[in-house]
Amino acid sequence: MSYPQLDALPELTQALTDPSYDALIVLASNFAHPELNFLQPQLEQAAERDQRVGQQLTAVLCPDVPGQRLILAPVGSLDRDYDDVRSFADAAKGAIALAKEMGARAPLVWTEPVESAVFQQAAAVSYLAMCQALWQPLEGREVVGEEKLEPVVKLGFCGLSATEANELMAIEAGRRLARDLAGTEPERMSALNFAAYCQQAFAGSAVQVEVVTDVPTLQRDYPLMMAVARSSLAVKRHHPAVIRLSYTPEGAIAQTLLLAGKGLVYDTGGADLKVGGSMAGMSRDKGGGAAVAGIMMALAGLKPQGIKVVAEIGAVRNSIGSDAFVPDEIITSHAGVRVRIGNTDAEGRLVLADLLSHLREQALNEVTPQLFSIATLTGHAARSVGPYTALVENGPARSLKLAERVQQQGDLWGDPCEISRSRREDFQFIQAKTSAEDVLSCNNAASSVTVRGHQFPMAFLVEASGLSSHGQAQNKPIPYLHLDIAGSGVDGSDWIHGKPSAAPVLALLMASLGS
Structure with a gap:
């Protein structure tokens, strides 16, 4: 590259x-x-x-x-x-x-x-x-x-300076990897090829790579993600993968970042099929996972001290077929939360919920953990804040002014963000409607025409991943920031032909490194 x-x-x-x-x-x-x-x-x-x-x-x-x-x-x-x-x-x-x-x-x-x-x-x-x-x-x-x-x-x-030049080239290596992963068509960058491209990119670097492709293992450990992947299992080359990336610095660790990336290599909408030409461009629905890989690549070159970073990317295809999951199904997440499916085209939050649950468990044993999810999640984010990354944080993150720090660095580095608040209405929106489920994944309307359409999915992620037990007033609070890049993920908002922007690699990287 x-x-x-x-x-x-x-x-x-x-x-x-x-x-x-x-x-x-x-x-x-x-x-x-x-x-x-x-x-x-x-x-x-x-x-x-x-x-x-x-x-x-x-x-x-x-x-x-x-x-x-x-x-x-x-x-x-x-x-x-x-x-x-x-x-x-x-x-x-x-x-x-x-x-x-x-x-x-x-x-x-x-x-x-x-x-x-x-x-x-x-x-x-x-x-x-x-x-x-x-x-x-x-x-x-x-x-x-x-x-x-x-x-x-x-x-x-x-x-x-020469030092600045070397750092910028390391950052660009990460942004280039993010663009390659996000901007490549769905067969060349299928879930398995996404994983292989990461393995190739990180070979010999300071970042360790583990790829999980065994279907029974994924079904056991990532049940929501595998519901999304279910119809794709009929085609071997479309099988899913979880890519785990980790960077551990030399010396003492003062901070641990845990990143979850949505890697929808293609999103047909599933049973709630995308129609009217809205499916074109959905090979870019892996932009969040691509950005996570890009951040890790930049870290491989920068080799910062004192900061450990662990990432999980769920690479999966939301296919349509006889075995596709459908609305009304109730699926138990990795965190043990019963999720009623409201719309199969709201698949990204299902993938992220299982990833976040794994990272939540790891966070409990890490030094000063902070948890992030990055995804092209909702059309509402693009409608609400245009070409900006939407930031939604939980209570512990808000107390640290985590979103504010990301926004400040994004402004300085030309990777701008807008901050949204997580409110009680968001949690009320996804409350169980019957005794059969614990939480509802979404409504059955497009997010772009849903009130608080990019805020309430963060509430779902908190509940479905088990992060609801780690709020500000609880025993083990975990700062969590969700980044929706549906509006910022491509230049000019052209999801079919526009160049992937590598957002929010710069904003999150610089905020995390304390630049």
């Missing part, structure tokens, strides 16, 4: 004579910055010929820069209340796409230094945004070749 090497450069003037670079990209709101004084005569001449210069993304022939290619990418205003670092990310994506079209293979990049703390990571975010723009789907790379589809091999960034 290649991606552009990041070179940290002390200053622009020294790098201009380096023959290994073949273009200069300038990301700025003000092209009259003192560091760009050497360009002013050329910029003035160019502006006389092309009024877009300084106003829109433009390319200028300039003999004083590498390859004589000068790309000017305005970031727009930076002083409005609502401006954030994504202004640099958006400009960076457009600029690197233009550089690639022009034939550049190793651009030099200068980002305007901005005093505001809001833009303190502008250079880092710009590099990561360029990598996002350059990424091409795994299936295309395997057929056409990475060298042809992803020809940019190096990016030189002014203002970054």
